Amino acid sequence: MRVRMNHREANPGSFKALLALESFSQSRGIEPELAELIRIRASQLNGCAFCLDMHVKDMMKVSGNLERTSLVSVWREAPCYSEAEKAVLELTEAVxxxxxxxxxxxxxxxxxxxxxxxxxVDLIMAIIAINSWNRIAVATGMYPGCF
Structure with a gap:
């Protein structure tokens, strides 16, 4: 595998803009586990191996719960998520x-x-942020461990 380009080096301003969006999103008080559930589900849907790898690891650090980490793709059938989390996962899919x-x-x-x-709106911003990261990672050919 080969990364098409290092977007961070090719256009530092765009990387800085994404970091600002991410920083804003993280400052809004979304529970860390919920934020990782959003990131994992969007990354699954977008086929972003780089982000999925990162956020599965982050979720395990935050929750330590393998069941909640591994069943995100089948959240509708998994009893380990609250109704509020399921609503947010459904929103993540819709957005x-x-x-x-x-x-x-x-x-x-x-x-x-x-x-x-x-x-x-905070939830929407978190969903927008991970979708932006997913799209730049997929478009530039990033994969787990490439940097």
Whole structure:
């Protein structure tokens, strides 16, 4: 395997911009486990091996729970996630796969049962951040251990 380019070196300003988005997202108080669940699920959907590898390891550091870490792809059938976490994972899927229909009202309503408007926007920002990282990693050919 070969990385197409080191985007950090090729365009330091773009890397700095992504870091700023990530920093903002991390400053908003989303629980660390929930943040990792978002990152893992989006990375799975986007096929980003680099980010998936990183965030599975980060989740294990945060939670130490192999079941919660390994069952993210089948969260609907896994009893180890709370209803609030399931709502956020559903939102992560809807935003990551954003299509013509947008985010369904039912998904929005489910998330709002657990999170206020400001928290909802915080969740969206976290989803946007990992999707941005996924897209640059996939587009530049990053893979686990490449840096």
């Amino acid at each position: 990551t796969r954003l299509g013509e229909a947008g985010v369904p009202q039912a998904v929005y309503d489910r998330v709002r049962e657990y999170y206020d408007e400001a928290e909802f």
